[in-house]
């Protein structure tokens with residue numbers, strides 16, 4: 001009767017060790033970072049369509065809040081083992097890890113702009129929304145300029 005529990009235990013351990021091996025592998029880290037970035041890009045693209053008045057949806061505040069809620073996660077998605085030496089498919093440049101102070105500045109500018117955006121979005125004032133959106137977009141672009149490889 002020992003064989004059944006042992007088999008169950010063994011299967012569980014195999015599954016757990018498989019999960020432990022897969023977690024935080026460079027490819028998974030890069031894929032996750034891409035997913036986070038694409039989510040920011042999706043919301044920013046939706047806001048752009050609204051502020052350009054291509055659509056008349058009144059969703060700017062919802063997208064602004066989604067960006068503000070996601071922004072603090074961005075500093076987590078650049079761990080050491082997720083650079084081009086670890087996984088060639090990434091567009092993250094080595095400068096991220098070589099110039100951590102400059103990278104931290106880019107992160108802070110982005111976090112500040114993202115945190116300020118929901119209040120501007122809720123104001124309903126077009127000029128205020130545009131200004132806050134430009135600041136936010138500028139902070140995305142500044143980081144990409146220095147720390148992201150061009151396609």
Ligand code: HEC
Pocket residue numbers: 030033034035037038040041042044067074089090091092093103106107110136137139140141143144147148149
């Ligand atoms: C602190 C730096 C930084 C900030 C801030 C930042 N990004 Fe990025 N972003 C990157 C880097 C680095 C990459 C490349 C990631 C990779 O390939 O591993 C990237 C990639 C992307 C991608 C491509 C994702 C893919 O794999 O298809 C999009 C879209 C994107 N960012 C949008 C945004 C938007 C929109 C913002 C602002 C709301 C933003 N990013 C803010 C550094 C940043």
